[in-house]
Amino acid sequence: MNLTHELLLALKARGATEIFGIPGDFALPLFGAMEKSGVLPLHTLSHEPGLGFAADAAARARGGLGVAAVTYGAGALNMINPMAAAYAERVPLVLLSGAPAVHEADSGLLLHHQVKTLDSQWRLLEEVTVDRARLDDARTAPALIARVLDQALRRAGPVYLEIPRDMPMQACEPVGSSPAEVVDTERLAACADELLSRLRQARRPFMLVGVEIRRYGIEEKVAELARRLNIPLATTLMGRGLLNQTGCAALGTYLGLAGDHELCEQVESSDGLLLLGAIVSDSNFAVSSKRIDFRHAIRVWQGQVEMGHHVYQAIPIAELVDAMLLRLPASPACSAPVQQAAPPNLPAAQELPAPDEAVSPAAIASALNQMMLAHGPMPVACDVGDCLFTALDLLPTDLLAPGYYATMGYGVPAGLGLQVATGRRPLVLVGDGAFQMTGWELGNARSLGCDPIVVLFNNSSWEMLRTFQPESHFHDRGEWDFASMAAGMGGKGYKVATVEELVRALALAHAERGRFQLLDVRLPPGAISPTLRRFVAAVKRLSMPDAG
Numbered sequence: 367m368n369l370t371h372e373l374l375l376a377l378k379a380r381g382a383t384e385i386f387g388i389p390g391d392f393a394l395p396l397f398g399a400m401e402k403s404g405v406l407p408l409h410t411l412s413h414e415p416g417l418g419f420a421a422d423a424a425a426r427a428r429g430g431l432g433v434a435a436v437t438y439g440a441g442a443l444n445m446i447n448p449m450a451a452a453y454a455e456r457v458p459l460v461l462l463s464g465a466p467a468v469h470e471a472d473s474g475l476l477l478h479h480q481v482k483t484l485d486s487q488w489r490l491l492e493e494v495t496v497d498r499a500r501l502d503d504a505r506t507a508p509a510l511i512a513r514v515l516d517q518a519l520r521r522a523g524p525v526y527l528e529i530p531r532d533m534p535m536q537a538c539e540p541v542g543s544s545p546a547e548v549v550d551t552e553r554l555a556a557c558a559d560e561l562l563s564r565l566r567q568a569r570r571p572f573m574l575v576g577v578e579i580r581r582y583g584i585e586e587k588v589a590e591l592a593r594r595l596n597i598p599l600a601t602t603l604m605g606r607g608l609l610n611q612t613g614c615a616a617l618g619t620y621l622g623l624a625g626d627h628e629l630c631e632q633v634e635s636s637d638g639l640l641l642l643g644a645i646v647s648d649s650n651f652a653v654s655s656k657r658i659d660f661r662h663a664i665r666v667w668q669g670q671v672e673m674g675h676h677v678y679q680a681i682p683i684a685e686l687v688d689a690m691l692l693r694l695p696a697s698p699a700c701s702a703p704v705q706q707a708a709p710p711n712l713p714a715a716q717e718l719p720a721p722d723e724a725v726s727p728a729a730i731a732s733a734l735n736q737m738m739l740a741h742g743p744m745p746v747a748c749d750v751g752d753c754l755f756t757a758l759d760l761l762p763t764d765l766l767a768p769g770y771y772a773t774m775g776y777g778v779p780a781g782l783g784l785q786v787a788t789g790r791r792p793l794v795l796v797g798d799g800a801f802q803m804t805g806w807e808l809g810n811a812r813s814l815g816c817d818p819i820v821v822l823f824n825n826s827s828w829e830m831l832r833t834f835q836p837e838s839h840f841h842d843r844g845e846w847d848f849a850s851m852a853a854g855m856g857g858k859g860y861k862v863a864t865v866e867e868l869v870r871a872l873a874l875a876h877a878e879r880g881r882f883q884l885l886d887v888r889l890p891p892g893a894i895s896p897t898l899r900r901f902v903a904a905v906k907r908l909s910m911p912d913a914g
């Protein structure tokens with residue numbers, strides 16, 4: 367078999383179910399070989415950032431690897447931002463890039479797409495990948511492929527494989543697995559014992575979970591752990607939607623001052639705060655009402671555990687959770703699901719404003735909640751902007767969003783990637799500014815077999831930025847008629863200005879399958895969600911405590 371075929375089999379063995387790609391001449395042999403092999407379907411999109419976000423969402427939504435394939439230089443460098451997002455938010459995204467053949471470097475000519483040197487691309491990608499390899503020798507390729515792909519899963523991060531254009535059809539041996547990493551069982555046992563004893567000693571233990579528990583596929587086990595420990599649990603902003611399918615309802619999402627006050631108090635006053643797989647970032651913790659003293663918290667993150675002044679290195683989170691479960695046998699006394707009650711900070715799902723009122727972000731959340739209550743939850747792919755704060759007011763449902771790295775342009779391609787990888791119809795939430803970046807990928811929905819419902823928060827403005835700095839005028843984006851563009855891209859558009867129009871358009875959009883549905887929701891100037899208002903006020907108060 368050839369190198370491409372073996373590579374695709376290795377990707378498939380690690381959970382990949384498709385490849386998103388845009389070819390170029392350096393990648394044509396790779397794409398030709400991928401198409402011929404038929405191991406994984408190849409889906410083309412329009413712009414590389416869209417590819418990256420679609421492949422990222424595929425990995426986040428179904429587990430296993432997400433895969434994007436591009437050409438050298440112009441293609442691969444367009445992928446830097448999605449790769450950076452995947453690095454920051456711990457997504458096992460594989461980038462396959464074509465490249466010049468080894469002998470082409472000897473021509474004495476600069477090659478097209480070359481930046482500074484032929485390995486500029488390699489060096490740029492080094493910064494945003496957890497491992498990488500150049501497959502320029504078919505004899506060493508199987509071991510390199512195994513190492514790099516396994517690292518993507520073990521370290522939950524993006525990786526890069528560079529494939530010179532004379533390599534894709536070369537004969538190649540099958541790809542095995544890289545040697546398993548050996549966990550020091552004594553260290554693991556000591557760590558699990560110390561962690562449990564700290565939790566037992568705490569008077570107000572609390573568990574805050576983050577994205578790693580999804581990346582490592584341990585949500586069920588963490589739900590069981592919470593039940594056996596019998597301690598309250600919430601998600602971080604980034605972890606919104608976690609544990610949804612486990613029957614273990616979290617108490618909500620910790621948003622500091624921007625969120626539920628009772629939950630904020632519980633988290634911040636805990637003397638045994640277990641941060642399980644949570645990114646300790648400003649989006650998760652910057653708006654705390656009082657500064658959390660992380661020295662007294664227990665942080666399980668990126669393969670290490672920090673407790674007070676102890677640091678246990680090389681402790682994989684999945685093994686740690688297993689070790690804790692082993693020490694906490696289920697007993698009738700503590701096996702009752704402690705988190706069964708309705709979470710206290712659920713939004714008021716049914717409160718819709720009067721039908722003739724102008725739409726607001728809060729009304730969008732209510733209308734979407736009503737729709738999901740009536741027809742069942744839909745997975746949400748969300749962009750950055752007020753749509754993300756509005757998503758926090760939705761009833762518990764799966765949420766994909768770049769909540770920490772906060773890149774715009776994620777929502778629409780992520781919705782496509784989510785539906786391709788899982789078959790589930792998504793709800794996409796996006797602002798007009800972000801839609802202007804990658805919304806055009808919707809034109810590919812039909813060929814991908816996707817029919818997302820897209821709710822476009824059209825305020826003719828970069829409104830979130832305006833909220834931070836209202837005195838500036840550069841936030842204006844002008845009025846774009848997105849609803850009427852939908853038909854030209856193979857979808858159905860709705861122009862929505864009142865609550866009544868919103869409810870009607872959502873009902874029609876939900877009822878129609880087979881093409882994308884775009885609700886162009888016209889928001890009046892200054893109409894922002896209550897959560898964004900609180901978030902901005904809290905950030906301003908904390909960053910400028912002396913200001914007015």
Ligand code: TPP
Binds near residue numbers: 753774798827829
């Ligand atoms: N460019 C990228 C790729 N990502 C970013 N986060 C930004 C710029 C900075 N930024 C953050 S929010 C925002 C900008 C430009 C405005 C978002 O506008 P829109 O999508 O219309 O949503 P709204 O704020 O109006 O809700």
